[in-house]
Amino acid sequence: MGKIIRDIGKAEKENFELIITGGGIYGIMLLLEASRRNIKTLLLEKNDFGGATTLNHLKTVHGGLRYLQSLDLVRFRESVNERKWFVKYFPEYVSPMSCIMPLYGNGLKRNSVMRGALMLNDLFSINRNMGITKDKKLPGGKILSREKTVEMFEGVDTKGLKGSALWFDANIEEFQRLIMSVLRKSVDLGSVPLNYVEVKELKTENNKVKGVKCVDVENGEKITFSGDVVINAGGPWSREISTNFDKDFPELFKKNLMLWNILFDRKALSDCALGLTPKRGHGHTYFFHPWKGRLLVGTGEIVVDDIKNNVKVPGKEINKFIDDMNTAIPGIDLKKKDILKIYAGILPASESGKLSKKPVTIDHSTNGGPAGLYSITGVKFTTSRLVADKTIKKIFPDRKPSGYESIFNIEEDHGDISFKYDQNVNEESLIKLKKIVEEESVLHLSDLILRRTSLGENPKRALDSIEKLRPIFTGDKKWWAKEKSDTEKLLKMENNE
Ligand SMILES: Cc1cc2nc3c(=O)[nH]c(=O)nc-3n(C[C@H](O)[C@H](O)[C@H](O)COP(=O)(O)OP(=O)(O)OC[C@H]3O[C@@H](n4cnc5c(N)ncnc54)[C@H](O)[C@@H]3O)c2cc1C
Numbered sequence: 001m002g003k004i005i006r007d008i009g010k011a012e013k014e015n016f017e018l019i020i021t022g023g024g025i026y027g028i029m030l031l032l033e034a035s036r037r038n039i040k041t042l043l044l045e046k047n048d049f050g051g052a053t054t055l056n057h058l059k060t061v062h063g064g065l066r067y068l069q070s071l072d073l074v075r076f077r078e079s080v081n082e083r084k085w086f087v088k089y090f091p092e093y094v095s096p097m098s099c100i101m102p103l104y105g106n107g108l109k110r111n112s113v114m115r116g117a118l119m120l121n122d123l124f125s126i127n128r129n130m131g132i133t134k135d136k137k138l139p140g141g142k143i144l145s146r147e148k149t150v151e152m153f154e155g156v157d158t159k160g161l162k163g164s165a166l167w168f169d170a171n172i173e174e175f176q177r178l179i180m181s182v183l184r185k186s187v188d189l190g191s192v193p194l195n196y197v198e199v200k201e202l203k204t205e206n207n208k209v210k211g212v213k214c215v216d217v218e219n220g221e222k223i224t225f226s227g228d229v230v231i232n233a234g235g236p237w238s239r240e241i242s243t244n245f246d247k248d249f250p251e252l253f254k255k256n257l258m259l260w261n262i263l264f265d266r267k268a269l270s271d272c273a274l275g276l277t278p279k280r281g282h283g284h285t286y287f288f289h290p291w292k293g294r295l296l297v298g299t300g301e302i303v304v305d306d307i308k309n310n311v312k313v314p315g316k317e318i319n320k321f322i323d324d325m326n327t328a329i330p331g332i333d334l335k336k337k338d339i340l341k342i343y344a345g346i347l348p349a350s351e352s353g354k355l356s357k358k359p360v361t362i363d364h365s366t367n368g369g370p371a372g373l374y375s376i377t378g379v380k381f382t383t384s385r386l387v388a389d390k391t392i393k394k395i396f397p398d399r400k401p402s403g404y405e406s407i408f409n410i411e412e413d414h415g416d417i418s419f420k421y422d423q424n425v426n427e428e429s430l431i432k433l434k435k436i437v438e439e440e441s442v443l444h445l446s447d448l449i450l451r452r453t454s455l456g457e458n459p460k461r462a463l464d465s466i467e468k469l470r471p472i473f474t475g476d477k478k479w480w481a482k483e484k485s486d487t488e489k490l491l492k493m494e495n496n497e
Contacts, residue, residue: 002187003439008216008223011192016042018395019212019227021199021241024054025179026378027233028193029388032182035189036407037392037399042225043191046198046217048444048451050179053235053345055451056311057381058261058289058298060273061086061094061170063128063138065121069108073124075357080125082382083170086178087136089408092416093178096138097171101275101285102149102156102164109277114165115143121167141167153270155329157279166272173292174418176452180440181416185407195441197223202230202245202370209372218443229395232375236308236346242362246369249362252377256306257349260313261298262321263341263457264334268295278327286328292421292457294340297325303353304346311344318342341459342493348377355379359387361394419454425465434472445469445483446490459491 018034020027023045034041045051061083064076086094103109108117118141129137149156149164156164172178183193196217203211203224211226234241238252268290277285289296300313300321313321318336325334348356356379364373374395378387392399417432425433433448442448448469450456455465466484473480 001181001184002189004183004187004193004441006194006196006441006443008194008197011042011194011225012223014040014042014192014226016040016192016211016225016227018042018229018231019044019225020231020233021212022233022235022237023049023193023195024052024233024235025050025057025381025384026235026376026387027231028054028179028182028186029384030231030233030376030391031186031191031193033385033388033392033401034396035186035191036401036404037396038190038402039392039396039399041186041191042227043186043193044197044199044212044214044225045193045195048195048447049183049193049441050176051451053347054179054381056259056261056343056345057175058287058296058343059172059175059291060097060287060289060382061172062380062382063121063125063167063169065117065167065169068117068120068124076124078386079380079382080128082386083138084128084130084132085385085404086172086382087138087170088131089404090172090178090181091133091136093174093181094136094170094172096136096168098166098168098272099275099287100144100149100153100164100166100270100272102153103143103162104160105162111143111163118142118165118167138168138170141165152272153274155269155332157328157330169273171273171289174416174454176450176454177416177418180436180452184440189407193441195447196443199241200244202373204370207370209370229372229374231391231395232373233377234375235377238375238377242364242375245373246364247367249367249375252360252362252375253348254351254356255349255353256304256308256346257301257353257355258304258307258311258313258344258346259299259301260321260342260344261296261300262318262339263291263343264295264297264338265340266295266334266338268293269329269332276328278324280327284324286324288325288329292454294421294458297321298343301355303349308346311346313342313344339493341457347379359383361387361391417453419458419461421458422461424461425455425468430468430472433469437472444486445473446487449487450490456491459493463488463491 018041020043031043064079067076122140201213232241274288359378362375365371456462
């Protein structure tokens with residue numbers, strides 16, 4: 001697969017048909033969709049690829065069960081199709097995940113209502129397994145008896161328990177490898193992704209896009225790249241970028257909704273993801289995921305002002321969150337000291353503070369802005385490819401895409417790397433990690449630990465592994481000392497609390 005080479009000088013000499021600002025999942029999927037249409041594309045990311053909101057997502061590729069409640073069949077079908085896309089083309093990283101929701105006979109959460117919902121879910125997603133290998137197929141849902149529910153989730157609150165709903169979604173275990181796989185495929189197809197390049201200004205002539213002016217974050221040098229079309233896919237920074245390039249478009253991100261998941265140093269409660277609603281309180285359902293055998297719980301949310309450069313969940317919100325967990329499961333007794341890692345990010349919300357329902361695309365030229373400038377924001381990781389496909393199709397209607405089958409060789413052996421939760425770095429993994437450092441634009445130790453592999457998903461293990469990684473980096477003693485200390489701070493959550 002294509003190697004990601006950070007050759008800024010070479011990229012400066014080229015004229016790109018498309019430049020993407022922002023290397024989160026939306027920018028990365030835009031790169032893939034442009035690349036498969038043979039559009040010469042440059043992607044610029046100010047930090048590391050997928051390192052902002054994208055890194056913090058719950059790693060679930062959602063089908064559409066939640067959209068059935070509002071009978072939003074369009075979003076339902078889109079989600080099911082996109083889930084299928086991920087399972088079909090990345091079977092080595094994406095697996096079916098069973099989910100259970102205990103039922104207590106209240107409101108919609110009654111056995112009869114949920115039985116109907118699960119039947120509709122299966123019926124409307126009848127094609128969900130088409131083209132998917134046997135071991136990755138998603139079975140249909142069903143209602144489990146009270147006894148079976150207790151067997152599958154011992155800690156369930158049995159008071160008033162009537163049974164549970166069982167359905168299947170998909171889970172990305174080696175999420176970082178999936179991201180790198182998409183980037184490397186795009187390189188294979190002729191595109192250029194560059195990390196640690198911050199886009200500062202738009203270059204225009206006669207109100208037409210000509211390129212972007214940037215700074216190399218590694219050395220502060222100014223750089224200019226030439227291109228005919230620019231898409232701003234800056235996620236939470238999209239309004240700021242839009243304002244710098246042209247003007248503000250509040251609809252891109254009306255309000256900032258901070259979402260978070262917390263990984264606890266506890267064994268998972270079940271092999272299934274559990275959808276649980278604390279009996280007292282606001283009726284919010286939390287998911288207790290078995291993340292590589294550990295307990296990952298989400299999702300908490302609050303509307304915040306502008307804290308995009310330092311996403312910290314306030315201490316009182318963490319206390320409330322833990323309180324909710326302890327109310328949802330009798331006897332679990334989670335404590336703040338059990339927290340291993342907090343995953344937090346900012347998503348777009350409506351004026352009323354509810355998570356936005358739809359992606360937003362703006363063609364700046366239709367509002368008097370430069371021709372060739374577009375801005376997009378999306379809401380879900382799951383539908384990022386679809387949004388990218390539609391956007392590129394609209395901007396480059398004459399460019400025909402090659403099929404995914406010709407791009408993703410399902411049988412291909414990526415010689416890839418995965419880490420079980422407690423698995424340490426050994427001789428064999430070190431060889432693979434060295435290859436990653438050489439081939440995937442790894443500039444910093446934290447790139448490798450947090451954004452190329454799942455090593456950092458177990459912060460204790462990652463801290464223990466740091467010294468073993470020293471031989472695969474060529475930087476000098478001073479460089480290593482700084483990298484080590486910066487990474488240790490991240491892993492010890494010194495910037496998170
Ligand atoms: C806690 C949480 C859980 C979630 N769980 C799920 C889930 O289970 N399933 C699901 O489908 N979705 C989930 N999501 C949603 C999903 O993560 C987001 O929709 C998605 O990651 C947004 O990606 P993005 O590319 O728009 O933004 P980002 O990932 O934030 O990317 C934007 C990028 O732009 C870069 N950038 C900004 N300014 C510049 C500049 N001037 N120059 C260059 N680069 C720049 C930033 O550094 C950043 O990397 C979750 C989100 C959160 C926060």
